Amino acid sequence: MAVISIGNPKGGAGKTTLALVLADTLATNGARVTVIDADPNAIIEKWAQKRERAGRDLPYRVIPRPTQAEMISTIDRVSNEDEFVIVDLEGSASQMTSRALARSHMVLVPFNLSPIDAELAAQAVRAIKEEEEALRRSIPFRLVRSRTNAAIATKTAKRIVDAINAAELPLLDTSLVERAAYRDIFEFGLLLSELDKGSGQQVENAIKNAGELAQSVVAALREEYPA
Secondary structure, X not given: OEEEEEOOOOOOOOHHHHHHHHHHHHHHOOOOEEEEEOOOOOHHHHHHHHHHXXXXXXXXXXXXXXXXXXXXXXXXHHHOOOOEEEEEXXXXXXXXXXXXXXXXXXXXXXXXXXXXXXXXXXXXXXXXXXXXXXXXXXXXEEEEEEEEOOOOOOHHHHHHHHHHXXXXXXXXXXXXXXXXXXXXXXXXXXXXXXXXXXXXXXXXXXXXXXXXHHXXXXXXXXXXXXX
């Protein structure tokens, strides 16, 4: 089992999209997955409710809004049952976030390629480092470029990536590209594989990007935990 928490103090950084796309791809490829929706906006819970109302099966378990007191016991329970536990964290630092980080094998920090978002991602990294000090153990993490343009890399984006590399911060190999398909799975309560593929290459490109992203996350886990 692997517990993967996804966090960033900034709204709109792509936390929930990353959680949903990663869970979708892992489950589609046969993994047993649980998503813990700890975000007060409960977007993944609402996505699951849309599927249930439409009579569609849930491809993975969704546990909505555990309380602070329930967080550790919930993670411990489901991590003994499933191969991947993905925790979509609330934006602000909190005791609940701290407890999730304490149980995480990997923390993913999505950020948009803008100076403001990069600074807020740095705040998330500092919070992870503080938790490491409290726990006296390392908490592996990866920064994840989110909502990137598949065709154009701006000068600002290149500068930010160069600064991350210069600071020797771990950056996931694959970015989460801005795709209409990722918005559609929220809106319609669907999986990527259930979207209409009659609109050119858009859905296929999203599925390809999601697959590459999931492979990068698994590779990062294997790098941190060779056994």
